[in-house]
Amino acid sequence: MRSLFKYLGWSCGLILVLYIGSLIQLELMEHKEQTFNPLPELMFIFVFPVLVGGLIRFSLTLLGKDQGKEWTVNWKKLIGVGLPLLYVAMGPVLFYMTNIPTIVSLLPNFYYSGLSLGTLCGVVCGFVIIDSLRKIEIINK
Numbered sequence: 001m002r003s004l005f006k007y008l009g010w011s012c013g014l015i016l017v018l019y020i021g022s023l024i025q026l027e028l029m030e031h032k033e034q035t036f037n038p039l040p041e042l043m044f045i046f047v048f049p050v051l052v053g054g055l056i057r058f059s060l061t062l063l064g065k066d067q068g069k070e071w072t073v074n075w076k077k078l079i080g081v082g083l084p085l086l087y088v089a090m091g092p093v094l095f096y097m098t099n100i101p102t103i104v105s106l107l108p109n110f111y112y113s114g115l116s117l118g119t120l121c122g123v124v125c126g127f128v129i130i131d132s133l134r135k136i137e138i139i140n141k
Contacts, residue, residue: 010059014052014055014056014059017051017052017055018052021048021052024044024048025041025044025045025048028040028041028044029041038096039093039096039097042092042093042096043093045092045118045119046089046090046092046093046118046122047122048122049089049118049119049120049121049122049123049125049126050086050089050122050123050125050126050129051126052122052123052126053122053123053124053125053126053127053128053129053130054126054127054129054130055126056123056126056127057126057127057128057129057130057131058130061130061133071133071134072133072134073132073133073134074131074132074133074134075132077128077131077132078128078129078132081128082125082128082129082132085121085122085124085125085128086121086125088117088118088121089118089119089121089122089125090118091118092118
């Protein structure tokens, strides 16, 4: 029963983060319309899904039993999966700041649809970043 309340509490916290994030995004959209500067909104569109993905994976880390283990980094997963997803997620920011065409900036419909490729890649990237941090058993000799 106690774990049920942990899951419900974590879900309510995640819903609250998503709600606050949507309010911030609306404010940034209004700011963009007033100042003609899309950079703050683009940065938020890039950073927020990565944070949400990290929060989702962090909840699994908190609920696991990892006592007596040491932290390590799975570099293969981080570089092989995390970096390409990070590149796709920050495509609009790279295009706006450097004016260098990226792979996904050539397909603008991915970024201006409801649930875009950048958002999905950002959530998965945040999940992979936290997931690549792992604990291994400490073996006493």
